Amino acid sequence: MNTSLSLTSETLNSSNTSTCSPEPQHMSLTVILCLVYLLGLLLNGFSLWVFTCRIHKWNSGVLLQFNLALSDAIITPLTPLMAAYFAMDSNWIFGKFACQLKIAVLSVHFNGSILFLTLISIHRYVTVVHFNRSSRMKRKTFVKKLCAGIWCFLIMNGIIYGWLLPVTTEDNHGQCLTIHQTKLTDAYFIINFVLFIFWCILPLSVSVFCYGRLASSVSLINIHSTQGQTIKAKSKRMIAICLVIFGLCFLPLNVVRTIGVVVKKYYTEKCWLMLRLQTAYYVCYILAGINCCLDPLIYFFGSRNFTQAFRRSLRKIGIIQKIEKKSDSETLSQSVNRNIIYTVSQSC
Numbered sequence: 001m002n003t004s005l006s007l008t009s010e011t012l013n014s015s016n017t018s019t020c021s022p023e024p025q026h027m028s029l030t031v032i033l034c035l036v037y038l039l040g041l042l043l044n045g046f047s048l049w050v051f052t053c054r055i056h057k058w059n060s061g062v063l064l065q066f067n068l069a070l071s072d073a074i075i076t077p078l079t080p081l082m083a084a085y086f087a088m089d090s091n092w093i094f095g096k097f098a099c100q101l102k103i104a105v106l107s108v109h110f111n112g113s114i115l116f117l118t119l120i121s122i123h124r125y126v127t128v129v130h131f132n133r134s135s136r137m138k139r140k141t142f143v144k145k146l147c148a149g150i151w152c153f154l155i156m157n158g159i160i161y162g163w164l165l166p167v168t169t170e171d172n173h174g175q176c177l178t179i180h181q182t183k184l185t186d187a188y189f190i191i192n193f194v195l196f197i198f199w200c201i202l203p204l205s206v207s208v209f210c211y212g213r214l215a216s217s218v219s220l221i222n223i224h225s226t227q228g229q230t231i232k233a234k235s236k237r238m239i240a241i242c243l244v245i246f247g248l249c250f251l252p253l254n255v256v257r258t259i260g261v262v263v264k265k266y267y268t269e270k271c272w273l274m275l276r277l278q279t280a281y282y283v284c285y286i287l288a289g290i291n292c293c294l295d296p297l298i299y300f301f302g303s304r305n306f307t308q309a310f311r312r313s314l315r316k317i318g319i320i321q322k323i324e325k326k327s328d329s330e331t332l333s334q335s336v337n338r339n340i341i342y343t344v345s346q347s348c
Contacts, residue, residue: 027086037292041076043293054309060143063147064119064147069296081094104159104161119137126138128214170182179260199254200250241298252284253284263277
């Protein structure tokens with residue numbers, strides 16, 4: 001009798017956990033995801049070209065911005081895999097290694113973006129608020145070594161996450177980095193709170209402090225001169241863009257993911273809530289991808305070298321277009337003259 005009761009309870013528990021299968025997502029998510037990351041690829045590709053080909057003298061600030069653009073661009077090759085995953089009813093068919101590579105690259109992308117954004121805020125704080133003090137953040141050699149160490153840490157961190165979160169099969173669906181991986185509930189719970197504290201709350205607090213001090217320092221700039229007005233306006237725009245990136249792109253993703261792992265661990269019977277949180281997480285994931293499109297604005301407002309190189313590039317493109325128009329008009333006039341000469345000769 002006791003054995004039958006225990007079997008019945010186990011059956012009910014297994015049915016409760018198995019009924020919450022992944023729900024197909026709307027195709028608009030796939031389309032928007034591709035558009036966002038395609039625009040991010042174009043903007044960051046152009047930014048990397050400006051950094052590498054148009055800026056010849058790099059300082060510590062340019063180094064940090066280049067690494068931020070690099071961390072934004074590396075996610076682009078995986079976008080077709082994620083789009084196909086959404087389009088195939090959240091069924092991962094690309095194998096174990098592709099899933100682990102996806103997790104590792106996503107970790108490097110998001111954590112790298114957050115970390116380099118935080119370092120840029122610290123760098124701006126040191127160079128503006130404490131402009132008369134010496135600091136290692138102002139030295140290019142130190143920042144170069146710091147960025148190399150950060151990339152090594154990010155790659156190792158991504159490899160560990162990829163190893164801890166393998167592909168699982170849930171209700172005949174291959175699952176890769178989703179809330180429906182029941183076998184990985186405890187791992188997701190622990191990893192999420194590590195990410196939430198050290199890769200969201202802490203960087204956000206540091207950035208808010210740095211940009212708050214920066215805003216108070218910028219407010220003291222003399223606005224009676226044209227240069228002072230320009231510097232103050234650009235600084236305010238850069239502060240606003242950085243805080244919007246944190247508040248719009250990264251904070252919702254971390255909050256929704258935290259709610260999701262808590263519901264998955266302690267409220268497994270509320271399948272409808274988990275499915276809604278899954279859709280909300282994908283929407284927040286797309287919002288997080290918008291940071292790839294917003295980061296180039298930081299380069300434009302935060303780096304005078306980038307702004308000057310960008311304008312030189314536009315001028316160069318304009319000159320080339322004028323030369324091409326002139327050559328085309330000359331070619332057209334020459335062909336018209338040939339036709340006239342040929343017609344006259346034939347009439348004679």
